[in-house]
Amino acid sequence: MTVAEWCVFGTLMLSLLTIASVKWIGFRRFDNSRPRDPDFYDDPIRSRALGAHQNGIEAFPFFAVAVLLAEFRLGHLRLIDELAVLFLIVRVAYVFTYIGNRPTLRSILWSIGFAINIAIFFLPAIRGYLTR
Template identity: 85%
Template sequence: MTVAEWCIFATLMLYLLSIASIKWIRFRHFDNSRPRDPAFYDDPIAARALGAHQNGIEAFPFFAVAVLLAEFRGGPQRLIDELAVLFLIVRIAYVFTYLGNRPTLRSILWSIGFAINIAIFFMPAIRRFLPL
């Protein structure tokens, strides 16, 4: 497996852990028989953890498809790996800024992550212009 493919797995785990951690921390308040109970997410940190989780679900498919497409279409693997690692770092920072209630920085990080995905996605189309 390539580094980028491991980053796909790590990104998946990140969005799962962003909500699982808050459920574990607040386990006495979490009712597993009603896992989507809106009352659990009344707490501001739980609501932000849910938001980070949901955004992770939204961001994951594009990232996974972009990486796999770039690899299958013969993009430069080293650059794909580097951008995938960068995307993962940005997503980790994104989750922390979401939990820390830093909306402006969070939006900047989201934009950077989206730009990284665009770069990975179009890499096969522009590979002949890259100095690699």
């Protein structure tokens, strides 16, 4: 497996760990028989963790497709790996800024992550212009 493919897995796990962590911390209030109970998410940190989790789920498909498409179309593999690692780092920072209630920085990080996805997606189209 490539580094980028491991980053796809890491991005998926990040999205799951984002919400699992607040469920573990609030285990006495969390009722697994009602995992979507809105009362559990009344707490501001839990609410922001849920938002970060949902955004992670939303961002994951495009990232996964971009990585796989770039690899299948023989994009510059080292650059795909580097951009995928950068995307994962940006997503980790995004989660922390979301939970830490830093909306401006969070939006900037989201935009950077989206730009990285666009770059990965279009790497096969510009591969002739890149040196290997």
